[in-house]
Amino acid sequence: MRIGIAGIIHESNTFASNPTTLADFRVDRGQAVIEHYTPTFHEVGGYIAGADEYDFEMHPMLAAGATPAGTVTSEAFETLVGELLDDIKKAPALDGILLALHGAMVAEGFPQADGEILRRVRALVGPDFPVVVTHDYHGNVPEQLVKDATALIIYKTTPHIDQRERGLQAAELITRVIRGEVKPTSAIVKPDLLFNIVFHNTSKGPMQPLMQAAIDLEKQPGILACSIAAGYQYADVPAMGPSIVVVTDNDPALAQREAERLGAMMWAARDQLIPQIADPATAVRQAMAATQTPVALFEFGDNVGGGSAGDATIILKELIEQNAEGWVVTIFDPESADICNKAGIGAEVSLRVGGKLDKMHGPTLSIKGRVRTLHDGRYMETERRHGGERYHNQGLTAVVEVPKRPDGAGGLLILNSRRSYPNSIHQITCVGIQPQQQQILVAKGAVAPRAAYEPVSAQIIEVDTAGATSISRSPDDFHLARKDLYEWSRVKE
Numbered sequence: 001m002r003i004g005i006a007g008i009i010h011e012s013n014t015f016a017s018n019p020t021t022l023a024d025f026r027v028d029r030g031q032a033v034i035e036h037y038t039p040t041f042h043e044v045g046g047y048i049a050g051a052d053e054y055d056f057e058m059h060p061m062l063a064a065g066a067t068p069a070g071t072v073t074s075e076a077f078e079t080l081v082g083e084l085l086d087d088i089k090k091a092p093a094l095d096g097i098l099l100a101l102h103g104a105m106v107a108e109g110f111p112q113a114d115g116e117i118l119r120r121v122r123a124l125v126g127p128d129f130p131v132v133v134t135h136d137y138h139g140n141v142p143e144q145l146v147k148d149a150t151a152l153i154i155y156k157t158t159p160h161i162d163q164r165e166r167g168l169q170a171a172e173l174i175t176r177v178i179r180g181e182v183k184p185t186s187a188i189v190k191p192d193l194l195f196n197i198v199f200h201n202t203s204k205g206p207m208q209p210l211m212q213a214a215i216d217l218e219k220q221p222g223i224l225a226c227s228i229a230a231g232y233q234y235a236d237v238p239a240m241g242p243s244i245v246v247v248t249d250n251d252p253a254l255a256q257r258e259a260e261r262l263g264a265m266m267w268a269a270r271d272q273l274i275p276q277i278a279d280p281a282t283a284v285r286q287a288m289a290a291t292q293t294p295v296a297l298f299e300f301g302d303n304v305g306g307g308s309a310g311d312a313t314i315i316l317k318e319l320i321e322q323n324a325e326g327w328v329v330t331i332f333d334p335e336s337a338d339i340c341n342k343a344g345i346g347a348e349v350s351l352r353v354g355g356k357l358d359k360m361h362g363p364t365l366s367i368k369g370r371v372r373t374l375h376d377g378r379y380m381e382t383e384r385r386h387g388g389e390r391y392h393n394q395g396l397t398a399v400v401e402v403p404k405r406p407d408g409a410g411g412l413l414i415l416n417s418r419r420s421y422p423n424s425i426h427q428i429t430c431v432g433i434q435p436q437q438q439q440i441l442v443a444k445g446a447v448a449p450r451a452a453y454e455p456v457s458a459q460i461i462e463v464d465t466a467g468a469t470s471i472s473r474s475p476d477d478f479h480l481a482r483k484d485l486y487e488w489s490r491v492k493e
């Protein structure tokens with residue numbers, strides 16, 4: 001039995017100013033896919049582990065992924081999908097394909113880009129060829145994709161720490177399909193909800209009991225998989241919003257019935273899904289008053305892993321204005337990192353920091369400070385963290401000590417040169433910062449950084465800030481999404 005392995009993965013924020021180009025993608029091909037993903041907790045690592053576990057020969061094709069950002073350019077999309085289709089054509093006889101797609105990729109001309117990739121693959125391989133697809137929990141799943149996939153399996157955790165298990169589950173399912181043991185039939189239900197990212201944590205309500213119901217259902221006879229995608233509110237696409245996908249063994253009526261049952265459960269939780277989190281001034285005040293430290297402030301509007309700029313200064317400005325002490329803020333600012341590098345360790349520098357990508361993420365701030373450390377930005381994460389990756393690179397990174405006015409130790413500004421999400425605590429420990437010795441840690445993310453920050457923080461405060469990943473965007477900003485989503489009708493009241 002020979003199974004093709006491939007992935008094209010991107011979460012595209014249609015409100016972000018920075019498009020995602022071909023150069024932004026890391027692309028591994030053939031044997032390099034095996035080498036890169038084997039030691040990870042990524043779903044492709046799960047596919048690879050499945051080859052031994054379920055006894056098949058792997059045919060690795062390409063695995064492409066880029067940091068979440070704006071819409072994928074047509075050039076990048078056509079190049080990557082073209083390569084995938086060529087690989088399938090050139091491959092030795094395959095019995096099936098395991099395909100990792102994010103579920104919230106948007107390409108120029110294709111708002112539901114994952115659906116378009118699968119449509120093209122399906123057109124090439126024919127209607128009965130096994131193609132099992134995996135998705136991120138943040139996928140906006142269209143009905144057609146569920147029809148085109150032999151089966152769809154979605155992560156069950158946020159922070160995403162079960163990616164490898166979902167890859168393994170997909171590998172097991174496809175081998176059973178190829179052996180003729182099961183015949184997957186699927187149903188999808190999409191409740192009319194926004195399901196704000198504020199509520200995506202799978203370890204607590206309202207999502208936790210829903211996910212538990214999905215996990216319980218998956219153990220029932222006749223059920224091959226049961227998934228819930230919370231959706232991704234930063235892509236204005238027709239299928240934006242949550243999805244429930246049930247895969248049964250040759251029983252479409254059961255799939256439909258169970259998907260509707262879980263959909264009704266989710267709908268019943270709709271009044272728990274209206275977000276209310278602290279504004280920046282309040283959050284900083286609360287953090288400064290905390291008796292147990294460090295306090296982590298999660299900057300929702302500049303959620304790098306959700307495609308935001310990474311250079312928002314909104315919380316930083318508030319920390320400086322309120323004279324906060326012992327803070328750590330990471331800002332994507334290659335220009336300032338370069339100035340620090342040229343000045344050298346110990347040098348006093350005057351910088352214009354952040355707010356450079358666009359006007360959504362706060363003003364560029366004038367900062368004076370002293371260069372404390374410089375680092376090449378590479379670090380490794382060996383624990384299970386959101387995204388499952390092991391090797392990280394935030395580019396040339398400088399730590400600048402910023403004094404509190406009029407003098408004295410204020411905080412530490414980490415200036416990096418590649419947009420990188422705070423899903424690993426080593427993003428800050430690698431540059432010499434001990435989180436437990438700080439008072440306030442600012443993480444530019446929503447739920448994903450919890451796996452990294454919960455172990456080192458006394459408290460996490462969620463902060464409602466402006467930006468490409470603002471949680472309170474006006475429904476008028478959306479043109480392709482369904483208009484009747486519950487949170488919007490509630491907010492308008």
Ligand SMILES: [Zn+2]
Pocket residue numbers: 136137138160
């Ligand atoms: Zn995700």
